[in-house]
Amino acid sequence: MKFNRGSGKGRTTESSNLNENMFKETFQSCLDVVFTSLNFHGNDVTFIYCAGLIDNVMLYNTVPARLDEYFQLPLEDRKDRSSITKLQLPSVKPIETLEQAEVEVFSGKLLILFKADNTVLSVDISKKPQRKPEETTLEISFKGPRDNFIEDIMTNLALIRKRLPTTSFVCENFEVGRRTKTKVFLLYINDVANKEVLKYIRRKIDSIDIDGLYSSTQLEELIDENFISIFPRYTSTGRPDYSVQALLNGRFVILIDGVSHALITPVNLFFLLKTAEDTETGFFYNSFERLIRLVAVAIAVLLPAFWVALTSFHQNQIPFTLLATIVEARKGVPLPTALEAILMLLLFEMFKEAGMRLPLSIGQTFSVIGGLIIGDAAIRAGLTSPAMLVIIAASTIATFTLVNQTLTGVVSLIRIFMIITASLFGFLGLFVSLYFLAIIIGRVHSFGVPYLQVASRLSIKNIFKSIFKVPEKTNKSRPSSLRPSDQTKKGGST
Known part of the structure; x- marks a missing residue:
């Protein structure tokens, strides 16, 4: 196997017949995008990846070993590039356009260009820089868990998923920002959340048209109709356990890639006075x-x-x-x-x-x-x-x-x-x-x-539950002000 390495740069729009020169032109201004040329049994292959976003062990050991096995197969078995999926490489998919290639490269994927027929495949070997979940500085934890949110959206989703191992926990994926292509997850419990509120939030996120999304406050203002109001319509938390409490009560949680906290909505004034440590x-x-x-x-x-x-x-x-x-x-x-x-x-x-x-x-x-x-x-x-x-x-x-x-x-x-x-x-x-x-x-x-509404049906009991904490044995209903699909529960606190 021959090995030659160099860096490439460039940008074009779209093509149905991709080749190495097009990629080099597309990534010509990106110093962190690397082109690596290899030869397997007389077959030329080029690796295209973004340094710092990939797993080097996968790049230098696993992928070349799998490709070496692939090129040892009979020629008839290699006519269809889909046969490479049998080599146990993660998330292999074909690349058809340069725009698609850009997204894949900057997401930490490896592009494999087969020079013989200019076929391009994407392999997921991403390993983005991130820190381990640790105690948040937003909310001090005395007795609660300390595995709090970080800047990686998939890790944050996993921290919630391990606490909600049920298919009724739904995660909807959105991509916001023409340039940043930021991932936004909308989380809710399918048989608990109010469907009208769900449709509204979904529609507002879908309607966002902006160059880049890089903060939670930015998203709040973009999906809020009355954006000039000084009163917060959301609350933020760095704790997955508090997010789970909110989900189980019928609220929605929004995760943003690159943001180390989650947004919780809808909220009212009394909810904003409560803390994650209350339970x-x-x-x-x-x-x-x-x-x-x-x-x-x-x-x-x-x-x-x-x-x-x-x-x-x-x-x-x-x-x-x-x-x-x-x-x-x-x-x-x-x-x-x-x-x-x-x-x-x-x-x-x-x-x-x-x-x-x-x-x-x-x-x-x-x-x-x-x-x-x-x-x-x-x-x-x-x-x-x-x-x-x-x-x-x-x-x-x-x-x-x-x-x-x-x-x-x-x-x-x-x-x-x-x-x-x-x-x-x-x-x-x-x-x-x-x-x-x-x-x-x-x-x-x-x-x-409503910001001051404590319950959909005003009563001494509902007002008491909104302001004070209720013993777990007697707290068997969700906050009625949220109008959840499922009104009853066993345990939990608003």
């Missing part, structure tokens, strides 16, 4: 945790605006002792209360952003120590009062109870809006803005599921 704690304590999160959202949104309205317009409602303390603390502060609150909020947001961008070990220290030092310096310089610093700090810490980062950002924006209205009209402005906020949230839908 690992008892229902009494977990119900208390969920109640704390609800209170934390209220504190994060309303506390700064309430304080601004109280100290600017309604001082007569403050106990005299506290009022005296506030007045004494604000001596020398040149800024109005509302501007002081907004500046402190922006300062805390800046610290949070800086802490996220720095390396993990440095970022945590910077956020805590930097906040303490600069906060103390701001009080000493007379730029803010101790009471305002405590109010803003409590409001900021309350947002840390939220898992969904998009919702955290939404809370930050609403908080500033509330402060502005409260600074103009006092409690009246606060309550009016709260009223309009409720109307806006009430108009938000996530694939037909």
